[in-house]
Amino acid sequence: MTVSQVSFGSHEPVLDVKNLTVKYIGDTRSTTAVDRVSFSIGTGEVFGLAGESGCGKSTIANSIMRLLKDPAKIAAGSISFGGKDVLAMSPEELRRFRWQDVAMVFQSAMNSLNPVLTIGEQIVDIFTTHAGYSRKESLRRAGQLLELVRIDPARLKSYPHQLSGGMRQRAVIAMAVALKPSLLILDEPTTALDVVVQQEIMAQIKELQRELGFSVLFITHDMSLMVELSHRMAVMYGGRIVETAKAQDVYANPRHPYTQALMGAFPPLTGPRVPLTGLPDGVKFRNIPDLTEAAPGHFVAPFGADAEAAVLEGAAR
Amino acid sequence: MSHAVLSSQRPSADTEATALEVRGLGKSFAIGGLFSRESVRALHGVDLTIGRGEIVALVGESGSGKSTLARCVARLERPSSGEILLDGVDVLKRDRFQASRAFRSQLQMVFQDPFGSLNPAHRVEHFLRRSLVIHRKGGSSETETQQRLEELMTTVGLQADMLNSYPHELSGGQRQRVAIARALAVEPRVILADEPTSMLDVSVRIGVLNLMRKLRDEQGISMLYITHDLASARYLADRTAVMFAGELVEEGESLDLLASPAHPYTQLLVSAVPDPARAGSYDPVRRAELRQAVMASTSCAFDSDPNQACSAEEPVRHGVGDPENRHWVRCHLYRPQAGAGGHALATEPTDNKASA
Ligand SMILES: Nc1ncnc2c1ncn2[C@@H]1O[C@H](COP(=O)(O)OP(=O)(O)O)[C@@H](O)[C@H]1O
Ligand SMILES: Nc1ncnc2c1ncn2[C@@H]1O[C@H](COP(=O)(O)OP(=O)(O)O)[C@@H](O)[C@H]1O
Ligand SMILES: [Mg+2]
Ligand SMILES: [Mg+2]
Numbered sequence: 001m002t003v004s005q006v007s008f009g010s011h012e013p014v015l016d017v018k019n020l021t022v023k024y025i026g027d028t029r030s031t032t033a034v035d036r037v038s039f040s041i042g043t044g045e046v047f048g049l050a051g052e053s054g055c056g057k058s059t060i061a062n063s064i065m066r067l068l069k070d071p072a073k074i075a076a077g078s079i080s081f082g083g084k085d086v087l088a089m090s091p092e093e094l095r096r097f098r099w100q101d102v103a104m105v106f107q108s109a110m111n112s113l114n115p116v117l118t119i120g121e122q123i124v125d126i127f128t129t130h131a132g133y134s135r136k137e138s139l140r141r142a143g144q145l146l147e148l149v150r151i152d153p154a155r156l157k158s159y160p161h162q163l164s165g166g167m168r169q170r171a172v173i174a175m176a177v178a179l180k181p182s183l184l185i186l187d188e189p190t191t192a193l194d195v196v197v198q199q200e201i202m203a204q205i206k207e208l209q210r211e212l213g214f215s216v217l218f219i220t221h222d223m224s225l226m227v228e229l230s231h232r233m234a235v236m237y238g239g240r241i242v243e244t245a246k247a248q249d250v251y252a253n254p255r256h257p258y259t260q261a262l263m264g265a266f267p268p269l270t271g272p273r274v275p276l277t278g279l280p281d282g283v284k285f286r287n288i289p290d291l292t293e294a295a296p297g298h299f300v301a302p303f304g305a306d307a308e309a310a311v312l313e314g315a316a317r
Numbered sequence: 318m319s320h321a322v323l324s325s326q327r328p329s330a331d332t333e334a335t336a337l338e339v340r341g342l343g344k345s346f347a348i349g350g351l352f353s354r355e356s357v358r359a360l361h362g363v364d365l366t367i368g369r370g371e372i373v374a375l376v377g378e379s380g381s382g383k384s385t386l387a388r389c390v391a392r393l394e395r396p397s398s399g400e401i402l403l404d405g406v407d408v409l410k411r412d413r414f415q416a417s418r419a420f421r422s423q424l425q426m427v428f429q430d431p432f433g434s435l436n437p438a439h440r441v442e443h444f445l446r447r448s449l450v451i452h453r454k455g456g457s458s459e460t461e462t463q464q465r466l467e468e469l470m471t472t473v474g475l476q477a478d479m480l481n482s483y484p485h486e487l488s489g490g491q492r493q494r495v496a497i498a499r500a501l502a503v504e505p506r507v508i509l510a511d512e513p514t515s516m517l518d519v520s521v522r523i524g525v526l527n528l529m530r531k532l533r534d535e536q537g538i539s540m541l542y543i544t545h546d547l548a549s550a551r552y553l554a555d556r557t558a559v560m561f562a563g564e565l566v567e568e569g570e571s572l573d574l575l576a577s578p579a580h581p582y583t584q585l586l587v588s589a590v591p592d593p594a595r596a597g598s599y600d601p602v603r604r605a606e607l608r609q610a611v612m613a614s615t616s617c618a619f620d621s622d623p624n625q626a627c628s629a630e631e632p633v634r635h636g637v638g639d640p641e642n643r644h645w646v647r648c649h650l651y652r653p654q655a656g657a658g659g660h661a662l663a664t665e666p667t668d669n670k671a672s673a
Contacts, residue, residue, distance in 0.1 A: 052518040052520060194378045194379055194545065195378075195545065195547075195589040195590060195591075196378065196585055196586065196589040198591075199589035199591070200589075200604075202591075221518075221519050222591065223519075224548075224590075224591035224592055224593055225591040227591075227593040228591050228592075228593055251593045258520070261520040262519060264520075264523060265521075265522050265523050266519075266548060267523075267551060267552035268548065268592065269547065269548050269551060269575060269587070269590055269592045269594075269595075270576070270592075270594060270595075273551070273552060273572070276523045276527075276552070277523065277524075277527075278520050278521055278523030278524045278527075279520035279521060279524075280521075
């Protein structure tokens with residue numbers, strides 16, 4: 001069994017990423033930001049992508065959305081959505097694909113709202129441009145949409161600066177699900193927010209997901225949050241996936257030392273104080289091999305004694 | 318992974334002796350133009366003590382006043398009212414206009430941003446040597462200074478040859494260790510650390526917390542650890558204090574406080590921490606009630622106990638549970654007037670209606 005065959009909701013994946021390799025081409029040297037990454041997301045499944053800054057999470061999200069800009073180049077691999085080849089889509093197909101099939105919420109999305117337009121104008125714009133509804137119908141739907149994310153429809157008349165950070169982020173999420181996409185990509189959607197607001201937004205997304213049934217690609221560096229929300233997840237390091245399994249399995253039994261270090265970085269809120277170690281500064285993994293199935297549905301990149309190629313470098317303490 | 322339980326009572330801890338005491342600290346910022354009389358109250362009547370060799374965590378949402386408190390105590394900001402006592406000496410009276418060198422050799426601050434706090438033009442050695450020279454802690458010869466430099470590096474878990482590195486050659490965690498070494502060079506009694514790990518990659522955060530614990534255990538340094546991460550406060554701090562809209566509302570031994578939070582604001586914060594062990598236990602109705610209790614409390618929870626009941630004028634500190642845990646909560650009937658902080662709670666009133 002290969003990784004891309006394991007999925008949660010149905011056997012027919014909504015999204016199938018195979019062997020994706022993305023490089024940023026520089027004048028003197030190029031970096032491989034994403035290196036032979038494969039995963040798939042089933043219908044109604046929440047799939048988490050965890051890993052520290054710079055490991056390639058946003059590059060993957062941007063590849064799926066076809067938003068990669070110049071120095072970035074997809075060097076190998078394929079992305080298919082509902083059986084269609086995303087990398088081969090025409091600009092016309094892409095326009096449809098981006099709002100109606102897949103929508104994305106960025107980390108700083110709440111700051112990307114247009115400051116001179118009201119929330120209502122911005123939502124109405126999505127409906128008139130992409131769905132062809134009349135202005136009146138669009139306005140009605142915009143009100144419904146705000147109610148869906150528990151913002152008073154009277155707020156349609158508000159400008160972004162008149163809303164709190166949490167409300168703005170919620171408005172952005174409402175806009176993302178406006179056209180009922182089948183996949184929602186959340187790239188660190190709550191990183192800039194306080195925990196209480198973060199918890200409320202995540203609960204909201206969970207509820208919307210139950211109601212509307214879309215699949216989610218959820219990107220974060222917060223392992224606790226990820227395990228709470230995701231059905232399945234993958235842990236990335238240096239452009240490679242080092243481990244992927246059901247989220248609960250990763251939580252209960254992290255196998256790769258890097259996954260263990262990430263888990264160890266979040267002290268528990270209950271039980272005795274137990275010393276944690278994290279990852280020593282400066283430790284690096286290199287030449288991470290392909291995943292192998294360590295337990296049913298639990299894939300891990302061989303490390304240490306298992307793999308001569310996987311070198312753990314640095315001053316371990 | 319080792320399963321030894323970390324002791325909460327360190328050999329060097331001397332909870333009787335106070336290293337830092339803050340009394341009635343207040344701070345208002347003038348806002349608006351030059352002739353504006355408007356001001357925003359960032360701190361109000363804060364009382365806080367840190368014992369020798371004790372780590373106290375200060376938690377709360379962003380904007381609640383945590384950094385303002387640290388900056389006032391570090392004399393980077395002039396408090397509007399109150400007293401700051403270091404080893405029993407009122408430092409605002411002693412050094413009236415600015416922090417003296419004596420003050421800075423007693424108390425050091427470590428900031429959130431390890432990138433911004435180190436000048437990129439200098440090697441690591443420069444930062445440490447400078448601290449040693451200014452505070453005359455470098456010994457009487459170059460050999461002794463060199464030895465001290467290497468000692469500092471070892472203490473913070475860096476190799477001595479990194480003295481020759483430039484900041485950009487170090488990882489975020491390594492830079493924060495250099496910043497801590499620079500603070501240690503002056504041999505301070507107290508370190509104020511303002512979100513020292515929040516800009517670091519998650520996998521190296523624990524290492525920095527462990528270093529802080531080691532400094533407390535081995536050198537008896539007292540610390541104020543400012544964070545919005547309750548789990549890390551519980552991991553590191555002996556006691557935890559909760560700040561809401563510029564006022565302390567609850568404080569106690571960390572494990573006890575987080576196991577049985579008494580103030581609705583603390584309860585709300587605790588309930589929001591993602592924790593896979595409790596996944597699914599989230600109850601939106603309960604949360605809406607908590608939020609309601611924080612924003613519009615209607616009665617004193619201690620009214621039924623005549624010994625604990627509040628006076629009508631002033632919020633009272635009520636003891637919670639075993640006095641051993643020094644756990645108190647402020648009556649939330651007199652909730653802080655959110656002059657500045659608590660913004661997230663105050664500006665999202667639609668949640669009450671919707672999620673109840
Ligand atoms: N525009 C760019 N030019 C060159 N390198 C880039 C660019 N964007 C990202 N990278 C590099 O690609 C890698 C992955 O970045 P990114 O996908 O943003 O990671 P993440 O989202 O996990 O933080 C990083 O090493 C980063 O330095
Ligand atoms: N220099 C300043 N001028 C005006 N207001 C300030 C200043 N510094 C802080 N504040 C206000 O004081 C409040 C507390 O801020 P801060 O201490 O930074 O909170 P925290 O560190 O808990 O996030 C905030 O409302 C902030 O806007
Ligand atoms: Mg990113
Ligand atoms: Mg702050």
